[in-house]
Amino acid sequence: MFTYAPSSRARLSFSAGLVAASLLLLLASLVTGVQAEQNQRSAIVLTIEGAIGPATMDYVARAIEQAEQEQAALLVIRMDTPGGLMESMRMIIRDILGSSVPVATYVTPAGARAASAGTYILYGSHIAAMTPATHLGSATPVQMGGMPGTDNPEPAPDADAEADADADADADESEDKPRRGSSAMERKVLEDSVAYIRSLAERHGRNADWAEEAVREAVNLSAQQALERNVVDVVATDVNDLLQQINGRNVVMASGDQILETANLLIKQVDPNWRTRLLSVITNPNIAFLLMIIGFYGIIFELSNPGELFPGILGAVCLILALFAFQVLSVNYAGLALIMLGLALIIAEAFAPSFGILGVSGTLAFIFGSVILMDGTHQQVSLPMIGGIAAVAAGFMLWTLTRVVSLRHQPAISGIDKMVGQDAVAADDFQPWTDATQGRYRGHVQVSGERWNAVADQPVHAGQPVLIEKVEGLLLHLKPTNDKRDP
Incomplete structure (x- = not known):
């Protein structure tokens, strides 16, 4: 009777086989997981915080493009904004309306708001949702040009017409009529905004009358009030709750009606890239x-x-x-x-x-x-x-x-004015100046390496130091001193 003992080489081959099999199983599971993740439909989520501007517009446009490329089931915009630029707001809404992927704008977290431009974006989205303890409204356009706080009323043709207009304005205020604007420009902008938000409300079957009131009177609603008045579609506690509530809803897309399938979607957060961050700064x-x-x-x-x-x-x-x-x-x-x-x-x-x-x-x-x-x-x-x-x-x-x-109060450091009071040396003996008043003498002096014509009231000898008292053109007026130096 004998026993078989495997060699060390056989044991080593067996261990290597086990390791290789484990690696193959791990790789297979990873590939299966990646394929399952790729096959699972996703919801792209982006976050807007702060004022609506060009950077926000770029961020939303790129997110919509990514959602369309990945064939996402939904794009969710988490929003908390006080408003912003009208032009950027309109471009965002245009991209939302033209998107092939449904867009849900979700006012969150608790305490957030969708004021001014945010209200328009909420109305323009395929799904409008809010978190409890949030609000929307105050959609009146303001500061459309010129000095803040000023308006440009049209001049009345005459005093009677102006009085009639004032009376009409008083009557309007007393009867609580909707705001119409106090100037031609304000009326144009206001009516344009009213028509715009009403068209968005009618497209998605929301409360158009309240939308007009938000523009004209800057009113606000809480999340629950907005749901009760058909201003928003859903009040959800988080994104997962939102996806569950809107599953099976019908939305109006550019290509026609579409039934949402949002149950068990994979949530993918999209952050702003460097270009959007730079643009935001x-x-x-x-x-x-x-x-x-x-x-x-x-x-x-x-x-x-x-x-x-x-x-x-x-x-x-x-x-x-x-x-x-x-x-x-x-x-x-x-x-x-x-x-x-x-x-x-x-x-x-x-x-x-x-x-x-x-x-x-x-x-x-x-x-x-x-x-x-x-x-x-x-x-x-x-x-x-x-x-x-x-x-x-x-x-x-x-x-x-x-x-x-x-x-101006400092002495001159260059030019002719600097020469007054400066020392000079006579270059030669001064001779009587016959062309001038009797008793004056004329000669030449050396000043800072330059030779100048000079005149003095008494004889001056070569090498004698002198003091410049006055400068007239190219002629120096001198006062002799007692020291003697070489010219």
Whole structure:
């Protein structure tokens, strides 16, 4: 009887086989998981926080494009916004309406809002949803141009017509009639906004009357009130709850009606890329304003000191970025022109002192231009920043003025005025000056290596030191001293 003992080589081959089989099983499971994930439909989720602007528009457009490429079942926009630019809002809604993927706008988290432009986007989405303890509304368009807080009423043809108009306005207010606008421009913008939001409400079967009220009267609703008044479709606690509630709903797409299949979707969060982040930074009104100031002064310093390169390069880059930001922002070009004029006048004060006239005018133009620069809602330049930069510019102007005044009181360091009171040495013996008053003598002196014609009231000998009392053209008036030195 004998026993079989496997060799070490056989044991090693058996272990290697087990390892290879384990790796194959692991690889197969990974491939199966990836295929299952690819086969499972997804919901693309993006987050909008803060004011609606060009960066938001770019973010939404890219997310919709990605959702269409991946054939996602739904695109969810998590939103918390106070409003923003009307042009960016309209572009976002246009992309949503033209999307082949249903879009659900979800006001979240608790405490969030969809005010102003956010209300329009909510109405333009295929699904409108809110989290409890959120609200929407205040959709009245504001600050459509000019100085904030001002309007441009049309002039009345005569005094009677003006009185009639005032009476009608009083009657309207007493009867609580809807807001119509106090000027032609405000009425045009208001009626356009009303028609726009009503068309969005009618497209998706939502409350159009309340939408008009939100535009005309800036009213607001909480999440539960919005659900009860058919302003939103769903009140959900989170994205998963939203997906479960809207499963099987019918939505109106550009291609026709579509039944949503949102149960058990794979949620994929899409964050802004570097381009969107950069655009978000430079299109901030305060950053764009600061870039313009840095760019302007950088170019000025480069022109004042040619060859430095760094101020010119930095100024050019900042100015180009600022101009790009102003291109996509709602900018009042009269305000931009006033800012450039003001900066130019402040710089001119430094090169051509006018005792404050140019500087003060430039500072005022800069301040007024900065205040009216931005027209869009929630897109104004910060007043403290305007005041700070204006104070720096005024300080620079004041320093220039004080510097000029102090230089005027200092003795001359070059030119003819410097020669008065300077020592000189007679180059030769002075001779009586027969062409002048009796008793005066004429000759030549050496001053700072130069030979000058000179005249004195008494005889002067070669090598004798003299003091220059006055300069008349090319003639020096001298006063002899007692010291003697070589000419």
